[in-house]
Amino acid sequence: MDFNRILILDGYTDEPAGLGVPPYIDVYPRYIAGAVWTVKPDAMVKYITVDQARMMGSEFFRLAESMDMVIVIAGMAVPGKYLGGTPIRLSELDEWFRLISKPLKILTGPAARFGIGIEGGRVAELPEKVATNFDVIVKGDPEVVIYDILRERSIERIDPYKLRNSYSEIEEFIIRGTRIVLQHPNYGKNLIVEIETFRGCPRVITGGCSFCIEPLYGIPKFRDQKSIVKEIEHLYRLGVKHFRLGRQPDIFAYKSIGVGEFEFPKPNPEEIRKLFYGIRCVAPNLKTLHIDNVNPGTVYHHPDESKKVAKIIIEYHTPGDVAAYGIESVDPKVIKLNNLKVMPDEAMEAIKILNEVGAKRGWNGLPELLPGINFVFGLIGETKETYHLAYEFLKEVYNRGYMVRRINIRQVLVFPHTRMWHVGTKYIEKHRGIFKVFKEKIRREIDVPMLRRVIPKGTILRNVFTELHENNHTYARQVGSYPILVDIPMKLPLHKFMDFVIVDHGPRSVTGIPYPLDINNAPLRILKLVPGLDSNTLMRIIKCRPIRDLNELVSIVGKDKAKYFTLKPQSR
Numbered sequence: 001m002d003f004n005r006i007l008i009l010d011g012y013t014d015e016p017a018g019l020g021v022p023p024y025i026d027v028y029p030r031y032i033a034g035a036v037w038t039v040k041p042d043a044m045v046k047y048i049t050v051d052q053a054r055m056m057g058s059e060f061f062r063l064a065e066s067m068d069m070v071i072v073i074a075g076m077a078v079p080g081k082y083l084g085g086t087p088i089r090l091s092e093l094d095e096w097f098r099l100i101s102k103p104l105k106i107l108t109g110p111a112a113r114f115g116i117g118i119e120g121g122r123v124a125e126l127p128e129k130v131a132t133n134f135d136v137i138v139k140g141d142p143e144v145v146i147y148d149i150l151r152e153r154s155i156e157r158i159d160p161y162k163l164r165n166s167y168s169e170i171e172e173f174i175i176r177g178t179r180i181v182l183q184h185p186n187y188g189k190n191l192i193v194e195i196e197t198f199r200g201c202p203r204v205i206t207g208g209c210s211f212c213i214e215p216l217y218g219i220p221k222f223r224d225q226k227s228i229v230k231e232i233e234h235l236y237r238l239g240v241k242h243f244r245l246g247r248q249p250d251i252f253a254y255k256s257i258g259v260g261e262f263e264f265p266k267p268n269p270e271e272i273r274k275l276f277y278g279i280r281c282v283a284p285n286l287k288t289l290h291i292d293n294v295n296p297g298t299v300y301h302h303p304d305e306s307k308k309v310a311k312i313i314i315e316y317h318t319p320g321d322v323a324a325y326g327i328e329s330v331d332p333k334v335i336k337l338n339n340l341k342v343m344p345d346e347a348m349e350a351i352k353i354l355n356e357v358g359a360k361r362g363w364n365g366l367p368e369l370l371p372g373i374n375f376v377f378g379l380i381g382e383t384k385e386t387y388h389l390a391y392e393f394l395k396e397v398y399n400r401g402y403m404v405r406r407i408n409i410r411q412v413l414v415f416p417h418t419r420m421w422h423v424g425t426k427y428i429e430k431h432r433g434i435f436k437v438f439k440e441k442i443r444r445e446i447d448v449p450m451l452r453r454v455i456p457k458g459t460i461l462r463n464v465f466t467e468l469h470e471n472n473h474t475y476a477r478q479v480g481s482y483p484i485l486v487d488i489p490m491k492l493p494l495h496k497f498m499d500f501v502i503v504d505h506g507p508r509s510v511t512g513i514p515y516p517l518d519i520n521n522a523p524l525r526i527l528k529l530v531p532g533l534d535s536n537t538l539m540r541i542i543k544c545r546p547i548r549d550l551n552e553l554v555s556i557v558g559k560d561k562a563k564y565f566t567l568k569p570q571s572r
């Protein structure tokens, strides 16, 4: 078998450590393309997303049939709702790949490795009828398995379970694969590249959390700064401006001291400085540099080092950054039975520490670095009281005046080889109703006031990318970790970076209007939303339009409100 024409179909992935739904591109397509180009530098590698395939219709099948190999990347969870795209469905994996016959068909990604998330929270093996559509189901690391297939020119002699042993093994793949980003539909717009710094969890020495698969990778293996910086340098030269160091369970634990000895090794600020400094040296004009997961236990057990790390990150990153704390539960019984990271008072302390360092507002309108909170329900020992305690905890966070950037509430997905596997979905089923009521209560009673605190009315959000039109509204987001959705009640040009002033709040979104607003052309219903404009001023604006100069503008709206307006039609 010879493979010169290869198609990578990105069906998107969303894992606790790693996001691959547009505008994100995860490591999978990059490492896979790099493996191909390492064996066959002249191979034609075509990358498309599942949304592009859908739009292509029958053309997609013609394209696939013209290839020697089709590699599909598929996530495992029941596809959720995303603004940036719709993950590949099980029915598409079935119907599409039954029809494609000529190329070698390879399934990779979490769906291949772990199975598909099904209703009720359990991960199940891929259905037989889907699995038989593929020649290889990659259970190990896709880049090393595909590398072997290309070298051996055979699928008989390879091990689909093969995992990489070290980062040095795939160093060349990582660099060679960077240029696949040129084919991403969000390239040149709001593309953000997920960067890996390590995998494995230090808490493996205690067995790790009952539901988590990260301990299956063993003690963390860190990627060296030189390698990470080199990858970012290549991406930056290709035109990538947005990066997230999101592919690891705890960025504060990067090259930490005492890994393998301690459950919460001591953060190593100088190693983290080297990493961030190195990135800024090779990508001085990057637009986004964010992080993702942080273990609240690391922050609680090492407050001084953690503060230093947070300050270093703030020195080099871009504002609006989120340290997603996997608190999971604040019920002491559940925490013990599932070997979770922190007790409630410890979690509260970790939230406090990050607020002390990161709450200051940055140039793009958002606080520099805030904690996010992840809660998981359906764990061993859960009772009704677990939900009550979670509500009380979040209320306390709010009452203490802390800011939390997002509260993620989900039910556990039960994986084979974890302790939860033997328990299954017992608690999920028992508390299905309570979970729904709890989630709605938090959205209503905590999220809205919290959002008002984090992004108060009148905040000017900078560099927000307009992504979508719906019912005469435009939806826009900044690029980064957990960006807030801005709902603009008017149609604006798409795929532009614009600034907005925030005028209202929903549970998970804010309402914004363009900043500055074109005073001579803005419709009355939008003018009405400008913070602090009374009806008399509104009438005067309407009567006096077109307003010709700054003096006239100030005389009509007042000096303090004039900042919200421009006399020129907006064009950027």
Ligand code: SF4
Binding pocket: 201, 202, 203, 204, 207, 208, 209, 212, 213, 214, 215, 249, 295, 326, 341
């Ligand atoms: S601390 Fe728990 S949830 Fe986090 S990576 Fe380790 S085992 Fe997984």
